[in-house]
Amino acid sequence: xxxxxxxxxxxxxxxxxxxxxxxxxxxxxxxxxxxxxxxxxxxxxxxxxxxxxxxxxxxxxxxxxxxxxxxxxxxxxxxxxxxxxxxxxxxxxxxxxxxxxxxxxxxxxxxxxxxxxxxxxxxxxxxxxxxxxxxxxxxxxxxxxxxxxxxxxxxxxxxxxxxxxxxxxxxxxxxxxxxxxxxxxxxxxxxxxxxxxxxxxxxxxxxxxxxxxxxxxxxxxxxxxxxxxxxxxxxxxxxxxxxxxxxxxxxxxxxxxxxxxxxxxxxxxxxxxxxxxxxxxxxxxxxxxxxxxxxxxxxxxxxxxxxxxxxxxxxxxxxxxxxxxxxxxxxxxxxxxxxxxxxxxxxxxxxx
Numbered sequence: 001x002x003x004x005x006x007x008x009x010x011x012x013x014x015x016x017x018x019x020x021x022x023x024x025x026x027x028x029x030x031x032x033x034x035x036x037x038x039x040x041x042x043x044x045x046x047x048x049x050x051x052x053x054x055x056x057x058x059x060x061x062x063x064x065x066x067x068x069x070x071x072x073x074x075x076x077x078x079x080x081x082x083x084x085x086x087x088x089x090x091x092x093x094x095x096x097x098x099x100x101x102x103x104x105x106x107x108x109x110x111x112x113x114x115x116x117x118x119x120x121x122x123x124x125x126x127x128x129x130x131x132x133x134x135x136x137x138x139x140x141x142x143x144x145x146x147x148x149x150x151x152x153x154x155x156x157x158x159x160x161x162x163x164x165x166x167x168x169x170x171x172x173x174x175x176x177x178x179x180x181x182x183x184x185x186x187x188x189x190x191x192x193x194x195x196x197x198x199x200x201x202x203x204x205x206x207x208x209x210x211x212x213x214x215x216x217x218x219x220x221x222x223x224x225x226x227x228x229x230x231x232x233x234x235x236x237x238x239x240x241x242x243x244x245x246x247x248x249x250x251x252x253x254x255x256x257x258x259x260x261x262x263x264x265x266x267x268x269x270x271x272x273x274x275x276x277x278x279x280x281x282x283x284x285x286x287x288x289x290x291x292x293x294x295x296x297x298x299x300x301x302x303x304x305x306x307x308x309x310x311x312x313x314x315x316x317x318x319x320x321x322x323x324x325x326x327x328x329x330x331x332x333x334x335x336x337x338x339x340x341x342x343x344x345x346x347x348x349x350x351x352x
Contacts, residue, residue: 003050009036010054025055092121128163128177132184135159136199140192148195152202153209156181160210161217169218171243171250178207178254186262189269197269204273208251212287215247219291244292248281 013031018024029051032038040048096118103110139151163177185203189196243250252274259270 003046006038006047006050007054009038010051011058014055014058016058021059024059028055092118096121128159128180129184132156132159132181133188136185136188136203140188140195140199149198149202152199153206156185156203156206157209157213160207161213164210164214165217169214169243170239171246174211174243174247175250175254178211178251179258181207182254182258186258186266186270190263190266193265196266197273200266200269201273204255204277208277208281208284211247211251212284215244215284215287215291219287219294222291222294241292241295244288244295247288248285251281251284252277 009032010028013035014028015024018027029038029040032051033040040051043051096114100111100114103114105111135155136152139155140148143151160177160181164174167173182203185199189199192199255270255274255277259267259274262270
């Protein structure tokens with residue numbers, strides 16, 4: 001059967017005047033059976049696919065156009081969000097710069113407090129790499145040799161903590177933050193090979209302390225978390241529990257990955273520090289497991305309730321359709337496998 005003719009036939013026979021979707025579909029098929037002598041039980045796959053695709057295109061044309069309009073609107077909103085986010089950041093910079101211009105340069109104590117406030121007010125994630133690099137270079141230039149390592153460790157701890165606390169405590173995000181910080185530190189270390197080991201060790205210790213501080217903050221906030229936030233937490237309960245129980249592994253993996261992507265000398269240095277720190281992560285492990293236990297004690301009941309709700313949702317129309325589709329897909333696969341076996345047997349065991 002000519003597929004193009006079949007498609008045109010259904011387009012002409014389809015009647016949108018019927019209020020019921022089922023009536024519109026069945027009416028078109030019945031008309032095709034009477035007028036064009038098209039019967040579903042005698043059609044091949046390509047003919048059935050053409051009919052169903054044609055009906056879907058007719059029925060969903062309006063929805064498809066509306067969806068395209070919404071996607072365009074979403075893209076425009078995303079661009080506006082990005083622009084406004086940038087403007088917000090610039091406004092924050094401007095405010096702090098204006099305030100700093102009123103402070104005497106010799107008043108280092110006030111400037112230090114102002115910079116700390118700025119660090120806690122600016123969204124760090126987008127400019128984390130450059131911030132880390134600049135901070136380490138400044139520490140090396142302005143600190144005495146004996147103090148530089150301690151300064152780097154402290155500033156990396158602060159940057160790690162402030163960046164992590166801006167968003168959710170999940171593996172993907174934390175891994176990205178730690179990787180970005182370490183990558184920037186490696187860039188500085190490669191430019192100053194005579195003190196590269198000191199820079200990298202101070203950076204790793206700062207990252208570890210910042211991560212511990214972030215997890216400790218999360219643990220303390222669990223007790224005062226508003227109901228809305230609890231529901232968000234519950235939805236991601238299993239993932240967060242899993243993440244909390246492998247923070248030491250995550251930390252070591254970040255170091256290993258960055259080491260593998262670096263020069264031979266940096267790789268050797270990082271692996272040596274990593275091996276040494278492997279036995280120095282007890283505090284991180286302890287804090288993570290303690291936080292996981294607090295979360296389990298406080299929210300396991302909420303999580304069970306959420307599971308019950310999810311179980312109820314299994315009876316929804318969408319869930320039933322998904323189950324039906326899964327069963328149908330299994331049937332198609334089973335049928336195809338059965339046919340393949342029959343064909344193979346036919347070749348292996350020819351008829352006598």
